[in-house]
Amino acid sequence: MASSSVCDVRWVEVAAVSSPTPRMRSIVLTGPALEGFALQPGVIAPHVAVTIPSDDACARQSRIYSVRRFDPVALTMEINFVLHGGGLASGWAERARPGDRAGIAGPGGLALETVDRYVIAGDHTALPAIGRLLDVLPAGAGADVFVEVPDEAERQELPSRAGLSVTWLHRERGAPPVASRLPDAVMEATPAGGSGTVAVWTGAEQTVARRIRSHARQTLKLPSGRHSVVAYWKAGVTQGGFQCYD
Ligand SMILES: Cc1cc2nc3c(=O)[nH]c(=O)nc-3n(C[C@H](O)[C@H](O)[C@H](O)COP(=O)(O)OP(=O)(O)OC[C@H]3O[C@@H](n4cnc5c(N)ncnc54)[C@H](O)[C@@H]3O)c2cc1C
The missing domain is CATH 2.40.30.10 (Translation factors)
Incomplete structure (x- = not known):
């Protein structure tokens, strides 16, 4: 073959x-x-x-x-x-x-190091990736999960062997990315100087991803193996016209 x-x-x-x-x-x-x-x-x-x-x-x-x-x-x-x-x-x-x-x-796709605690944040487009990620997290891992969808009807079951805290956030379809509550949620869950080993995973609109990436790199100073923050789409721009990993 x-x-x-x-x-x-x-x-x-x-x-x-x-x-x-x-x-x-x-x-x-x-x-x-x-x-x-x-x-x-x-x-x-x-x-x-x-x-x-x-x-x-x-x-x-x-x-x-x-x-x-x-x-x-x-x-x-x-x-x-x-x-x-x-x-x-x-x-x-x-x-x-x-x-x-x-x-x-x-x-x-990217790999993440095994850590005590994962902070996972994503919008509607990242929900499939989050579902899979939670499928494969081992028992004994802990994860704070923040998912932003347009309304309650878009929530899904998120089974996992890991210990989860799941927070659903809502941002109406058409609301500007700046209205996203994901960056604040991640920042509150991962204050500078917090204890334990943490990894941050995000998939979201580019402006939102940039704010979370900057927090992971500049504030938390996470090495590359402990954060994966990807722009899944960019408001007003067809895919191919922006960088996912900038
Ligand atoms: C690693 C990775 C994994 C992804 N996984 C998924 C996934 O599992 N499921 C999924 O649905 N998407 C996923 N996405 C996002 C998806 O690739 C983009 O949303 C893509 O732009 C959709 O293509 P399209 O042809 O529908 O729209 P495009 O032709 O790319 O864009 C047309 C217009 O629609 C806008 N647009 C694109 N996506 C959205 C959106 N979600 N909400 C509002 N406006 C939008 C654009 O800004 C543009 O103005 C992923 C992206 C990446 C980088």
């Missing part, structure tokens, strides 16, 4: 579509092209580039999505798409039906 790199696109089919909440679409992808796909050990929130099909091969574009679940035996991958009302991938997910095709490349 020919070897494949993370940049190769694997063409797969939509096997099932469901709506865990009104503004989230869960899509299960499957196909023989997923053979050999593997999630790297230690990467707690893996992601893939999803290529949205187009009749014009030159016009195809990709967007980054977290792998919510992957089953290497059944060859199924579940991805959860936020329906944000305007965007190539969001629109595709809203219309997707079993039998539709999409491309997958990757996976990518």
